[in-house]
Amino acid sequence: MDAGTLVGWFDANARELPWRADGTTPWGVLVSEIMLQQTPVARVEPVWLDWMARWPRPSALAAVSRGEVVRAWGKLGYPRRALRLHEAATVIAAEHDDTVPSDVDTLLSLPGIGAYTARAVAAFAYGRRAPVVDTNVRRVVARAVHGAGDAGQPSTKRDLSDVDDLLPVEEKLAARLSIALMELGAIVCTARSPRCTMCPIHAECAWQLAGTPEYTGPAKAVQTYAGTDRQVRGKLLDVLRGTAGPVPKSRLDVVWSDAGQREACLASLLDDGLVEQLADGRFTLPGEHQAGSPK
DNA sequence: AAAACGTGGAT
DNA sequence: TATCCAAGTTT
Numbered sequence: 001m002d003a004g005t006l007v008g009w010f011d012a013n014a015r016e017l018p019w020r021a022d023g024t025t026p027w028g029v030l031v032s033e034i035m036l037q038q039t040p041v042a043r044v045e046p047v048w049l050d051w052m053a054r055w056p057r058p059s060a061l062a063a064v065s066r067g068e069v070v071r072a073w074g075k076l077g078y079p080r081r082a083l084r085l086h087e088a089a090t091v092i093a094a095e096h097d098d099t100v101p102s103d104v105d106t107l108l109s110l111p112g113i114g115a116y117t118a119r120a121v122a123a124f125a126y127g128r129r130a131p132v133v134d135t136n137v138r139r140v141v142a143r144a145v146h147g148a149g150d151a152g153q154p155s156t157k158r159d160l161s162d163v164d165d166l167l168p169v170e171e172k173l174a175a176r177l178s179i180a181l182m183e184l185g186a187i188v189c190t191a192r193s194p195r196c197t198m199c200p201i202h203a204e205c206a207w208q209l210a211g212t213p214e215y216t217g218p219a220k221a222v223q224t225y226a227g228t229d230r231q232v233r234g235k236l237l238d239v240l241r242g243t244a245g246p247v248p249k250s251r252l253d254v255v256w257s258d259a260g261q262r263e264a265c266l267a268s269l270l271d272d273g274l275v276e277q278l279a280d281g282r283f284t285l286p287g288e289h290q291a292g293s294p295k
Numbered sequence: 296a297a298a299a300c301g302t303g304g305a306t
Numbered sequence: 307t308a309t310c311c312a313a314g315t316t317t
Contacts, residue, residue: 038312039302116313132313154314220310225302
């Protein structure tokens with residue numbers, strides 16, 4: 001597929017997202033990428049704006065308590081991401097001169113940054129040539145290149161190789177193609193009702209040429225939520241997020257009737273460092289109060 | 296390498 | 307109302 005076609009389409013049709021504005025720092029890009037993991041753009045936007053206003057550099061985030069970070073994370077979900085971002089900021093401030101690394105291997109060494117995020121930061125923040133593979137890109141490649149209805153099981157090695165094959169040699173153009181592929185998957189080549197008539201590569205799409213066959217691979221695992229520990233942890237944490245100060249255990253006991261599951265979830269939150277218990281027995285978000293001194 | 300890990304809007 | 311799904315990472 002022609003990089004110029006897709007990049008031209010991107011330039012004319014890309015959404016104006018705050019982290020794409022001129023002047024966005026690599027730190028801003030990193031924050032957006034972490035927040036966007038498994039979380040829709042619309043929910044990230046307001047939180048990102050608030051976050052960047054409060055903590056415009058990694059060192060600013062590193063300077064506040066974990067609890068403050070978890071509170072600001074709000075209801076984006078998967079709050080361990082907030083903790084890992086806080087850790088990553090601490091490392092960046094202390095070991096990288098407060099500058100987000102531009103090299104994929106260094107990025108991969110930071111907590112919360114995996115195969116996707118490392119390359120997204122390298123490409124979007126630094127204009128590097130890096131195969132950026134997320135769920136959107138996997139779907140675009142499955143259709144446009146392989147002629148399948150949807151992507152099969154992820155395979156980091158093969159997925160990276162597939163996309164690497166599409167990228168031109170020239171760095172800046174490759175980086176632009178990477179973000180164009182993602183955007184195409186996000187707004188045109190979507191999971192449910194792809195807008196194929198608006199697609200810039202409609203004529204050369206292998207899926208179109210094959211007659212848009214149905215997806216035939218293994219069924220995707222359906223993710224349940226109701227009744228899971230995930231739900232219980234969410235309810236417990238929501239009590240602490242919604243309260244300024246420490247709360248007695250009785251406040252947490254009312255969110256879930258199954259005491260065994262409730263206790264296990266509270267223990268796991270303490271273990272994760274998302275919740276802290278004070279000397280007087282009350283619970284708080286971590287680091288917002290003196291753990292050793294009552295009241 | 297499968298499973299855990301939040302949340303809420305859209306269909 | 308129920309299911310799907312959203313810029314993944316970690317263990």
